[in-house]
Amino acid sequence: xxxxxxxxxxxxxxxxxxxxxxxxxxxxxxxxxxxxxxxxxxxxxxxxxxxxxxxxxxxxxxxxxxxxxxxxxxxxxxxxxxxxxxxxxxxxxxxxxxxxxxxxxxxxxxxxxxxxxxxxxxxxxxxxxxxxxxxxxx
Numbered sequence: 001x002x003x004x005x006x007x008x009x010x011x012x013x014x015x016x017x018x019x020x021x022x023x024x025x026x027x028x029x030x031x032x033x034x035x036x037x038x039x040x041x042x043x044x045x046x047x048x049x050x051x052x053x054x055x056x057x058x059x060x061x062x063x064x065x066x067x068x069x070x071x072x073x074x075x076x077x078x079x080x081x082x083x084x085x086x087x088x089x090x091x092x093x094x095x096x097x098x099x100x101x102x103x104x105x106x107x108x109x110x111x112x113x114x115x116x117x118x119x120x121x122x123x124x125x126x127x128x129x130x131x132x133x134x135x136x137x138x
C-alpha cells in the first residue's frame with residue numbers, strides 16, 4: 001500500500017503480485033529426519049552441559065588452598081579467644097562451642113603437603129585443648 005498523504009492511499013498495492021515462473025518457496029522444505037537422531041542430539045548437548053557445570057562446581061587447587069588457610073586462621077583465632085578467656089580467669093561456654101563447631105566443620109585437603117601438615121597440627125592442638133578443658137570440667 002502506498003501512502004501519498006493524509007487519508008490518501010493506493011489500493012493497487014493491496015493486490016497480490018503474480019507469481020513469477022520458476023520461483024518457489026523462499027525456504028527449502030524441512031528435511032525429514034529420523035526420530036531417533038533428534039533426541040540423542042538434545043541429550044548429548046544436555047550431557048555436555050552437565051559435565052561443564054559439574055567441573056565448575058569442583059574447587060580448584062587455589063580455592064582449596066584459600067579455604068585451608070581460612071580454616072587454619074579461624075581455628076587459631078578461636079584458640080586465641082580461649083587462651084585470653086583462661087588468662088582472665090573465666091571460661092565462657094560460648095567460646096568452647098565456637099571452637100568445637102570450627103573443629104567439626106569438614107575441611108578441604110589442600111594439594112600442598114606442607115600446608116596440610118600445618119593444618120593438621122592446628123587441628124590437633126585444638127582437639128588437645130578441648131580435651132584438657134573437658135577433663136578439667138569433669
